[in-house]
Amino acid sequence: MIFSYFSRRRADRFAQLLDAPDKAEVESNASAYHHDAHDPELEKLLHLGRQLRQQMPVIGDQVRPDPDFRARLRQQLMDTAAARGIGVTATQEAEPDDAPQTTSVRRPGLRLGLAFAALAALLGLTGVSAASGDALPGEALYGVKRQTERAQLALAGSDVNRGQLHLEFARTRLAEAVAIADNPRLLPDVLDDMDEDSTAGVFLLTTAAVDRGEPSLLDAVDAFTSQQLPEVADLADTLEGEFRQRALTSLDLLNRIQDRSAELRRLLPCTSSDSAEVDDLGPLPQRCSALPATDEEESSSSENRDSGSQRGNDTPDTPDASPGQEVTPTPSDTSMPPSDGLPATPTPPSILPSPSTVPPSSDADSDDDSGFLEDLLRIIGDLLGR
Amino acid sequence: MEHAQNGDAEAFGALYDRYLDTVFRYVYFRVGNRTLAEDLTQEVFLRALKRIGSLTYQGRDLGAWLVTIARNLVADHFKSGRHRLEVATADVLDTDREERGPEGSPETAVVEKITNTTLLEAVTRLNPEQRECIMLRFLHGFSVAETARAMGKNEGAIKALQYRAVRALARLLPEGFTL
Incomplete structure (x- = not known):
């Protein structure tokens, strides 16, 4: 990975031209480097760099923290600050740094944690599934809406x-x-x-x-x-x-x-x-x-x-x-076998x-974990179109 | 910022409001999973709350400081092996990547939910360092200096990295690709 002097100079110039505030200045800067002002490859890369600068933030904007999460974490931070102080006022015993002593949200176990994570994503914590709630048949998000319903069914605790x-x-x-x-x-x-x-x-x-x-x-x-x-x-x-x-x-x-x-x-x-x-x-x-x-x-x-x-x-x-014709429990009612009231198969x-x-x-609460997880992963897989 | 160092909770709240998007987005594009991104983002700010006293004031580098914390936590996360399952489900575009270090490429998980897929797809095919540089410089809008700080490198190295990354990206993008 040897970066030659020539390459380094190009990289520096690329950075400088890219960060030039506006096109006019780019032009004048470029002409300042008159000795190699005409450099098609550099021009091409600069063009791509400017496109990146325009387009990448658009991609970034599509990812935002969930408003609930935003509010919850803010509250937690304020509470933590109030309890322990922050910065210089923080008590020293606050370090062993990595132990998450403040009520961390989850991880009862990796698999279940992930299942719930994936599930939360499905069931409305994501903008996508929230937005899909109003989707109509034939619209892009309608599939998401129906998949969310399937996930809800898979999670229902009883018949x-x-x-x-x-x-x-x-x-x-x-x-x-x-x-x-x-x-x-x-x-x-x-x-x-x-x-x-x-x-x-x-x-x-x-x-x-x-x-x-x-x-x-x-x-x-x-x-x-x-x-x-x-x-x-x-x-x-x-x-x-x-x-x-x-x-x-x-x-x-x-x-x-x-x-x-x-x-x-x-x-x-x-x-x-x-x-x-x-x-x-x-x-x-x-x-x-x-x-x-x-x-x-x-x-x-x-x-x-x-x-x-x-x-x-x-x-x-x-x-x-x-x-109108009442067939309310007549004598035959009393003749019901006593076992009748018991839940049958x-x-x-x-x-x-x-x-x-x-x-x-999934009424039985043991042993269901893996099946449940598989269900979820399958649903999520479908949702992601894989 | 100085207020926050003096223990002013509201000032820390203002920092939070300003940088939450940046931190969350950074983590999310690294791990490709919203809930995991929330967990790690939570840890970033808790850590920041404890450490802000030891931070020397560096103006608008604060975003870079937070991303540094996030970066370390993400690295810890990948080292811990907790990520195996997600990577498995995210393992789509991953087949012919040159480098597959611990910082793998879980970003691919978000590709499908996002427009500009061609561009993002090409970015995920960069090697991890180049990819991170492109993300910080362009997606997060960090300056060269901030990117250098976040990635623990000097500015010259970032300029070189950026140049190589854009050049590699130009080769990765399809012929005649325009944004």
Whole structure:
């Protein structure tokens, strides 16, 4: 790495010309070096240097600390200064320099730390994913928005949370559909995704409601349908032809969900996750007479099987479900086997429309680490387009 | 600055407000990971808070002083091996680099999120010293003197480095490349 005298002189001159305040001075400086004023290579490099000076700050400006981080660190520094003093007033025991004695933010363990780091980046600490929140289908950041949703799903702590997230995403899809209704080219795709999220969310919530015997879990489903139904109906009204037909299909699904939820709520005490048939919306309500203890077991469970097979049907599955007719726990309720209340093995999500978006339940809190991490890395990999 | 040395927390806060972007950006372009950059930036300022008393006043070199601290912390970080995972995910454009020292090239991780990719890509293909010089001089807008201070070299060496770096960059950029 010998830098000859000649080269050093060129480097010095390059630095001087580059840092000359304006073009006029550059010119006069250049002419001062009249002995080699015409130096095409130097001119070329100077041109590149000036371009760098213009363009590199543009790149730099795209990287800014997150405002939250800015505020948090400032507060921490002020607190530290107040507690220990700064500069000359700092207490000497403040040194052993490298031990981060002030509450450093993280590193519970490298892998998890990194996972959360990557996750934080995904879930809104970056400008990109924050900005993607309003992205519409067809826009550049829409992919980021959807990937962020996938990450949220992967992180959901329970099937109930996951189900609620799916419903929330279905609402988001509807808002997107409404926003692009003027130019509905992508509308069918968005509504497909909306229906997929609606179905997946309802499946998880109804399954959990039956498993746990908790009718309150159906509240989220009912709130969802009562909000979505009128909006989807309005959307359909603004559309024509095939797009209108597509919106009406979504409306049908919501009607089915509404009916299913009402029916399941009514028959929840009699519906057992052990024996209930399952369709795309989760366990089918069982008539109270269908409990194993009764003689009618065979016939009624096969009846349920029948109604389960006609999925496209908009009407409630069970014939005696007409409103007003109370099937509240009658004597058959008391005949429920005592084991019924216990959580049974979860219904296998075999009919879940898109299993890939719903990672296997991560309720078990051990052993999940690596799978969780892999999920994340995969998602991040996708996000970065690798 | 003198206020900060006398223990004036608000003055230190003003320094923070002024230089946070520079420090964060420097670290971020070195490690290519936002959260890690936040961790290291936090350590930079905590360290600065402790050390500012021992700093002799050098005017606007303060940014260079902070970058020096950041530079050492980033080097420690790479030595510690904590970075293995990130480098693995950032290992895209890395195949034919000449030098792959501990200061590797994790900058590549940010390339895809950034416009002017052609330019930044070419910069990441420089050797680590040249790359750092270009980043400090042009992205951070440091003077030759500040760059020298931050990199622990004399000004003549920085001028030579800068010249070689721009020359190398001219060769790395595609034919007919204009910004």
